Amino acid sequence: MPTVMRELFDDAGATQFDDGAWLLRGFALEREAALLAAIETVAAQAPFRHMETRRGLRMSVAMTNCGEVGWVSDRRGYRYAPRDPLGGGPWPVMPEAFAALAGDAARAAGFEAFAPDACLVNRYVPGTRLSLHQDRDERDFDAPIVSVSLGLPATFLFGGLARSDRTRRIALRHGDVVVWGGASRLFHHGVLALADGVHPVMGARRINLTFRKAL
Template identity: 55%
Template sequence: MLPDLFSDLPPPDGDLATAPLTAIDEGAVLIRGGITRHAEHLLSDIRSLTAQAPLRRLYTPGGGLMSASLSCCGTVGWVSDQRGYRYQRTDPLSGRPWPALPASWSQLAAQAAGRAGYAGFVPNSTLINRYGRRAEMGLHQDRNEGDFSAPIVSFSLGLACLFLWGGSTRSQRPRRIPLTHGDVVVWGGPSRLFFHGIAPLPDGTHPLTGPCRYNLTFRHVRP
């Protein structure tokens, strides 16, 4: 069972405007349960979007296979292969543009960013990650966006996980922050380039997602 570091907070009500907000670091906050009431709609959209641009496991530039599966929507999507990490306008599997970012997603992400103190956030790319059993994400920085003035907004759906929150250098020991279904994390400003990742996903089953976790991360990518 994952430890609950936020057991002193009131129960989440699923409303971004009133859900409990906790500071993680300077410029970074957790909005506990902020999108719970939107979860079924978001998951329905994920099924539709990934029917157009299927989830896939990407290779790192060094040849390693990522354990989480990924797809994207928006004007650009994130890809990784032997040529490196980058954003591009077309899905390499199909050669077609990525599916459009749903307006309701953009509105939720903007509301979450505003609640965290980042007014005027307009995402133009969303990464859709699916974590199955033991899938993880190593410590990394989000550096490919080209615009570090905008925050990253992250939605968690399904199984609980441990979010690894580091610092400005890879050598800093990360904190392990439990994230549960409906949680939102927003980071920017002083912590925009902090290292972060996901610990291996424990076994379990969620009523809406089965044995996996979905993560939506909203970004503003400079063309």
């Protein structure tokens, strides 16, 4: 089991918590309405679903995608695919509100000219968690990961290159953005089980937008 180091950042603004890793507290708040409308548009075209792992286990996080490619998982493994396996058509075009936020957040963390071609839209409900993992299905690790939190608060785990490395616990609230790249691009990360609660805007759920340069 990894050792846990608690590290909570409560001040507004940008905080660097590792080499190439930043918390941008409240960065997405002013774009809330546009982001929520865009999420509804994407989900109407490509509904949320629970994918399977290689071992045939159902993932607790419901997800969908938008962009040139989408991340998919089944018994064949984890990969990016240009088409939605549910309907066979292309994934929804990435909304401009998504792409603009991702680019602005990346620049705020020191990563210039980030142009994501994939956005994973993850839906959490109380009790849902995401185990420690690395984002390594992309072809090029030079681009950062940009992760946007909306809805219920969550505890983000951020570790190291080895799964056994100690992890930080970072409290994420509605509108927070985490960006990591460079030396920390392949660090393990996850989300603790979501606590019960009701967000005033989004109800009993959390939406996470994860932007990547996959191709």
